[in-house]
Amino acid sequence: MIRPMRPVIVAGNWKMHTTPADAGELARTIGARTRVDGVTRVLCPPFVCLAAVRDALAGADVGAPDGTGVAVGAQDVHHEPAGAFTGAISAPMLAGLATWTIVGHSERRRDACETDELIGRKLLAARAAGLRTILCVGEQLADRDAGRAHDVVDGQVRGCLAASEPGALGGEDGRGFTIAYEPVWAIGTGRNARGADAAEMAATIRAALASIGFASGGDEVPILYGGSVASSNIDEFMAESSIDGALVGGASLKPDEMAAIVARAGLTAAARAAA
Numbered sequence: 001m002i003r004p005m006r007p008v009i010v011a012g013n014w015k016m017h018t019t020p021a022d023a024g025e026l027a028r029t030i031g032a033r034t035r036v037d038g039v040t041r042v043l044c045p046p047f048v049c050l051a052a053v054r055d056a057l058a059g060a061d062v063g064a065p066d067g068t069g070v071a072v073g074a075q076d077v078h079h080e081p082a083g084a085f086t087g088a089i090s091a092p093m094l095a096g097l098a099t100w101t102i103v104g105h106s107e108r109r110r111d112a113c114e115t116d117e118l119i120g121r122k123l124l125a126a127r128a129a130g131l132r133t134i135l136c137v138g139e140q141l142a143d144r145d146a147g148r149a150h151d152v153v154d155g156q157v158r159g160c161l162a163a164s165e166p167g168a169l170g171g172e173d174g175r176g177f178t179i180a181y182e183p184v185w186a187i188g189t190g191r192n193a194r195g196a197d198a199a200e201m202a203a204t205i206r207a208a209l210a211s212i213g214f215a216s217g218g219d220e221v222p223i224l225y226g227g228s229v230a231s232s233n234i235d236e237f238m239a240e241s242s243i244d245g246a247l248v249g250g251a252s253l254k255p256d257e258m259a260a261i262v263a264r265a266g267l268t269a270a271a272r273a274a275a
Contacts, residue, residue, distance in 0.1 A: 006222045007175060008269040009245035010034075010262050011042040011134060012252025013075060013102060014049075023049035024056030029255045031062025031070040034262040038066060038269030039245070041262060042100050042134075043252070044073040047089055050097040073100030076108060077131070079121035091129030100132045102247075104160060106182045116159025123160060127169055127176065134247060135160055136226065137205065138182035141189060150204045153181070157208040166214045170221075178222045179205055180247040186227040187249075195236040195243070198225045202242035231260035238268045 018026060023045050034041055041064070045053045054072050063069045074097075078088040094101065103126060104119035119135070126133045137156040139149040157179070161169075169177040181201045186193040202223045209218025225237040226247030237243050245265055251257035 005272055006220060006244045007040050008038060008265050008272070009040040009042065009178060009222055009224060010248065010258075010265050011073065011100070011102075011180075011224065011246070012044060012248045012258060013105070014043070014045045014253060015075070015107070015249065016046060017253055018045055018049050020049050020052045024052040026253070026255075027053040027070070028056045028060045028062065030252075030258050031057055031060060033255045033259040034070075035062065035064050036262050036266035036269075037064055038273060039064065039262050039265045040068065040071070042071045042073045044075050044100070044102055047074065050074065050094070054097055071100055071132075072098045073102060073134070074098045074131075075102050075105070077101045077103065077122055077126050079118060079125050081125065081129075091125045091131055094131065095129065098131065100134065101126050102134045102136065102180075104136045104156075106136060106138055106184045106187075116156055117162070120160045120163050123169070124164060127164075132176045132178070133169070134178045134180050134224070136180045136182050136247070138184050138227070141185035141191070144183070144185045150201070153201055153204055154208045157205055158212060161209075161212060166209070166212065175222075178224060178244075180224040180226040181205065182226040182247070184227075188228070192233070193225075193227050195240045198237050199240040199242050202240070206242075229261065231257050231264075234261045234264045238264050 027043050057070045074094055078090045081090050081092050103122045108114045137153050139152040143149050143152045183193045206218035222244035224245045224247045225243050229246045229248045230251045
């Protein structure tokens with residue numbers, strides 16, 4: 001059987017930026033500037049901006065030449081479908097607003113003390129509601145310096161997926177599950193990750209997936225790079241055959257940056273299609 005080609009994905013995480021008054025126009029501009037064949041584009045605004053971004057993208061000509069548009073994603077999701085959880089947003093609440101969600105971002109792990117077990121429950125809740133998921137994993141600076149980086153990421157993958165059935169995570173088309181590698185030590189520290197670092201960690205991630213029963217040894221799961229991504233460094237990461245795109249932070253709020261990042265991702269998509 002011929003394995004499906006992994007998709008090339010660029011997802012923008014707007015974090016706690018924009019308001020409903022300006023998010024729609026920003027999304028429309030980015031969508032129009034990133035119309036590149038073969039690249040799956042996802043914008044993840046704050047919860048309060050989801051409707052504005054959805055409406056702006058639905059009413060604009062932002063489709064790629066291959067007929068795909070820009071998807072909307074949430075930045076987080078609760079692990080229960082409903083209940084007495086003040087301030088939380090469940091996966092069923094996102095119906096009609098988003099089709100993707102980020103799960104386990106390093107800032108959620110840090111600020112909300114999220115554990116692998118909790119993140120795994122969020123992953124299951126998101127998939128039960130039909131949301132495509134981006135699971136974030138990555139080591140801290142102390143882990144990298146102590147030589148524990150690969151053990152930490154391996155443990156995160158296994159811990160987050162301990163309660164999941166590998167075959168169910170991807171959905172009917174097998175493309176509902178993506179992993180983003182976030183080297184936390186390369187975010188705001190003055191230290192830079194290299195393409196080789198990302199490729200080595202992608203191998204660790206796919207080895208972990210293979211060991212817990214993923215088909216094709218985890219080779220079908222897209223892996224994104226997510227550490228201070230910018231137009232100035234995206235080429236190095238997209239040049240690695242094991243990296244399938246990027247989870248972009250601050251640069252995703254800048255149309256020029258996103259246009260350059262998606263354009264470079266498009267070269268990878270074109271090369272894969274021609275292979």
